[in-house]
Amino acid sequence: MTVAIIDCGGANLRSVQRAVELRSMKTIITNNKDVVSNASFVILPGVGSASSVMNSLKSNSLIPTIKNLTQPVLGICIGMHVLFDHSEEHDTECMGIIAGNIKKFKPDINIKVPQMGWNKVTFNDSNKNKLDDYYYFANSYYSPISNYALATADYSLPYSAAVQSNNFYGCQFHPEKSSLAGQKFLDYFFNYNENITSY
């Protein structure tokens, strides 16, 4: 069971890799499409901007490969944003795997942008309420609430903290930086094919 962690040029791949290794999974950091296609799980981390991640995926011809994946895929933060149709960040066309657009938080007296810190996440399905916890966020852009929302959080408005469409998952928070909560969430993702109602 190999987890392919796609190298989109952003920094901090090692944190994601280590978090996955702690779940006793084998990892490979790659931008090779055959390696990605053949992996049991695929993680698309994202630090940087939606445009820089999309440019990196394009230059490695990874977009058709990712769209055709049937194994579980997890996009983290910007890696989640690029699964959608479009991001307001640098007006970026994204992969269009999940319908919807990524918006920017508007700073006001109640909120500062970026959102930086630990926010309370609530999973929509009561079977998954053991995953409810504080998770670490660092983002200026967010996915609005939609039918794809798996979990929500609140930052002056409610937004999608995690999403799912078929085998594609996304989380706005950073599981690799979210202490025990993040480890639990990764276990949930890696148990995709098993009975997940225990969460």
Add this chain to the structure above:
Amino acid sequence: MITKRIIPCLDVKEDKVVKGVQFKNHKIVGSILDLAERYSNDGADELVFYDISASTKGSIVNREWVSKIAEVINIPFCVAGGIKTLDDAKEILNLGADKISINTPALVNPKLIKELSDEFGSQCVVIGMDVKIIDNEAYLFAKTGNEKTAYSTDILASNWLVKVQELGAGEVVINAMGQDGVQQGYDIDLLQTLEKFCSIPMIASGGAGGPQDFIDVFKKTNVDGALAASIFHRNKFSIGEIKEVLKYNEINIRI
């Protein structure tokens, strides 16, 4: 809503964690990895690693420590000290840091803030501001890692705060130099003055001595986090104990 953050800071000099008083007379307080792991397990919301010798010697933070720390913690991790270029920042981030904090190099070359923010996103870019009140005005200091090199700039902290936000900074840490290491409370007046100019997350630093200081800073100002060193290094209170008291006082905190 988002919780208030408690952020222990490891001031590192010659491979040991040290702590001074008002940025002087640094004494060794512990080993880097032991403290990093202890704080992470004890509920720290974030960790800061600050190489205080780097900015004054012209050297860069000892990179080996960054990856070693990243291996023993699973919370966000900010590195400060002598980061002057995009390449410096990239290397530190690749070693496992989530954010980089710059102080003197940003004053010398403000464009660096924009370059870093464009490349890595503003959430990665923290500006450290060492501030001292002189004749009722808050001025910025530079090269503060060593008392011999520290000097006052003629830049007002409020003006700099506005400028760094325009350039794309994602967070600021306000170090009240007069309060550093004396454990007599955060500089509430200074923070109240500066927060009027701030629409990005702001972290208070300097002066934490007991639970009441954390309660005061979160009740009287709008800061997002409180950084502290002496109180935790000396085991006066644990992070968990501080958090319990904050929660009891109805401050939104992660436990």
